[in-house]
Amino acid sequence: MLRARREWVFFATLWKSHPGLTAVWWALILFQGILPAVFVVAVGALVGAVAGGDPLPAPLLLLGVVFVLMQVMTPLHNQVGSLLGEHVSDRLHDRLLVAAGTPEGVAHLEDRAHMDELTVARDFDLGMTGPPLHLSMGIIAGGLVEAVSGLAQAVVLAAYAWWAPLLVGGAWLSTHWLLRESSQWDRNTGEVLDAQRRAEYSYRLAVDSPAAKEIRLFGLASWLTDRFASERRTLVELRWHATRLRQKPMRWTVVVLTVSGGxxxxxxxxxxxxxxxxxxxxxxxxxxxxxASALAFGGLNWALSLAADGVASVLRVEQAMSSSAEARAVVSGRTPAEGMPAAQIRFRDVTFTYPGMSAPVLDGLDLTVAAGSSLAVVGVNGAGKSTLVKLLCRLYDPVSGTIEVDGTDLRDLDLESWRRRTSAIFQDFIRYELSLKDNVASPGATPEEVRRALTTAGAADLRDLDRILSPGYSNGTDLSGGQWQRVALARVLCAVDQGAGVVVLDEPTAQLDVRGEAEVFDRVLEATRGCTTVLISHRFSTVRRADRICVVDRGRVVELGGHDELMALGGTYARLFDLQAARFNEEQDGADSAR
Known part of the structure; x- marks a missing residue:
């Protein structure tokens, strides 16, 4: 059971991270712990020499040497502990990155139980709930040095009487146990994790740039500061209520120390x-x-508890991600996907429910997409449109039913091979703080291919491929929302040049004006001709250009056909199209009147 304790796991992690520094760290703990006992003996020798009229140089020299060592060892030990903490932190972050990226899907990142563990594991070294590990190592070492110091000085008492170390040392040890038992804090409760998550979110809103405009525009700075302070206060209060000293342990502590000391x-x-x-x-x-009182206050302190919790969370995430990858996450098949689809992609009675939700998002959906054609998917918010394309990209797998590519279950295809055949822009696409080239280029893409993709996406004016797309760098810059969307479209087109045959466009032109949207989308359709394209958009001027259109409602396809066919049908699509066209005409008439 000792090996299962979080303290044991923490110290084992130190050794695995850097054996050399760990050995030095422990050696300095022992050496520093013994020095106070030697200092006490030296003081006694000096007092005895003065009282007996004996020569003073020897005890004075011993006292001076020990005093200097005590001053030198502390900063040296802090430096060694800081370096060791940085090594451990780097190693744990590496393991966390690997663990979070091991499952091929994304469901594990949206699971509540995993999110709680990820919150603790991700933030263990950011100072949100305790000092960073490179600082914690000094506090942990200080507690252990005190414990060794108390033990060493208790041993000195054996020179007076055999029972003295047992009486005095035992009293201070019992005090340590009483204080420790009354100061435990379980940080892994839902209440603590929720408060920590809310405090972190408020903090990031305040210091990160994406939210800065709205915070200032709506005068939310003071509200956000108060919110962060309130959540941090909640954490402090939770810890105080969990660790406050109880009256009974304090009474027993006073009794034990009074009797033994007396x-x-x-x-x-x-x-x-x-x-x-x-x-x-x-x-x-x-x-x-x-x-010997150092025995009461030294040993395994609060910093060790916090650091051990963080390390344990990283290891639990690693284990959870591993079991998730093996048991229920997206698993790669073996059939190569090169050249697929050659005939069709078919959703056959597909049902899907997100983790933690009871109602299905897709409920028995049937849909066939002919290879080389374009299909637009429309519907109200929450109808299941984005979920459909996430399943197509195998970010999730259906709860029931199958997605077949040329008659082969998508789960039987080699995942890496299938994703090489797939290119996508999602409505929440990522804006990488990297160069323009790295934002666009697929592996192996040449600068000429990157420029061609940018031109097709309507971003030909962005010519400096080495410019960092972030204002935080000396030569960096930021882009408008429309420019960023063109860059993301170029990313898709570059992947098509590299062999992608399935193109997913989830609201690809939402941040472009109507004229720019029509111009860019025509070029995108031309560049992806021959690809199997799935488009999701709320703009029917874009949707109508697709070969076929399907209307999804409550997780099922309720209408399917070309634009003219669906307009003639007079159903949901026609109603939505007419509403949007009427609103556009009103806006256009208003603009003309203003002129």
Whole structure:
């Protein structure tokens, strides 16, 4: 059971991260812990020499050397601990990155249980709930040094009487146990994790740039500061209520220390008065008895508890991600996907429910997409449109039913091979703080292919491929929303040049004006001719250009056909198209009147 304790796991992690630094760190703990006991003996020797008229150089030299070592060892130990903490932190972050990226899908990142663990694991070294690990190592070492110091000085008392270390050391050890038992804090409760997550979110809103405009525009700075302070106060209060000293342990602590200390110093005073021990020995044993109090306050302290919790969370995430990858996440098949689809992609009675939700998003959906054609998917918000394309990209797998590519279950295809055949722009596409080239280029793409993709996406004016797309760098810049969307479209087109045959466009022109949208989308359709394209858009001027259009409602396809066919049908599509066309005409008439 000892190996399962979080403290044991923490110290084992130190050793695995850097054995050399860990050995030095422990050696310095022992050396620093012994020095106070040597100092007490040296003080006693000096007092005895003064009282007996003996030569003073030897005890003075010993005292001076020990004093200098005590001053030098602390900063040296802090430096070693800081380096060790950085090594451990780097290693754990590496393991966390690998663990989070191991499952091929994304469901594990949206699971509530995993999210709680990820919150603790991700933030363990950011100072949100405790000091970063490179600082914690000094606090942890300080507690262990105190414990060794208290033990060493208790051992010195054995030179006075065999029972003295047991009486004095045992009393301070029992005090340590009483204080520790009354100060435990379980950070892995839902209440603590929720407060931590809310505090972190408020903090990031305040210091990150994406939210800066709205925060200032709506005067939310003070509200956000108060919110963060409130959530941090909640964390402090939760810890206080969990760790506040109880009256009973404090009463017992006072009783134990009063009885043991009284007995020891009564005995010491009696022997000093009778002349059984000299003044130097009295000084040594009195100081040692007081120094043994380090046993009560040293040892496994609060910093170790916080650091061990963080390390344990990383390891639990690693284990959870591994079991998730094996048991229920997206798993790669073996059939190569090169050249697919050659005939069709078919959704056959597909049902899907997100983790933690009871109602299905897709409910028995049937849909066939002919290879080389374009299909537009429309419907109200929440109808299941984006979920459909996430399943097509195998970010999730259906709860029931199958997605077939040329008659082969998508789950039987080699996942890496299938994703090489797939290119996508999602409505929440990523804006990488990298160069323009790295934002666009697929592996192996040449600068000429990148420029061609940018031109097709309507971003020919962005010519400096090495320019960092972030204002935080000396040569960096930021782009408008429309420019970023063109860059994301270029990313899709570049992947098509590299062999992608399935193109997913989830609201690809939402941030472009109507004229720019029509111009860009015509070029995109031309560039992806021959690809199997699935388009999701709320703009029917774009949707009508697709070969076929399907209307999804409550997780099922309720209408399917070309634009003219669906307009003639007079159903949901026609109603939505007419509403949008009427609104556009009203806006256009208003613009003409303004002229």
């Amino acid at each position: 007995l020891f110093f009564w005995s010491l005073g009696r022997d000093a008065a009778s002349g059984a021990i000299g003044l130097g020995q009295v000084s040594t044993f009195a100081y040692a008895a007081v120094g």
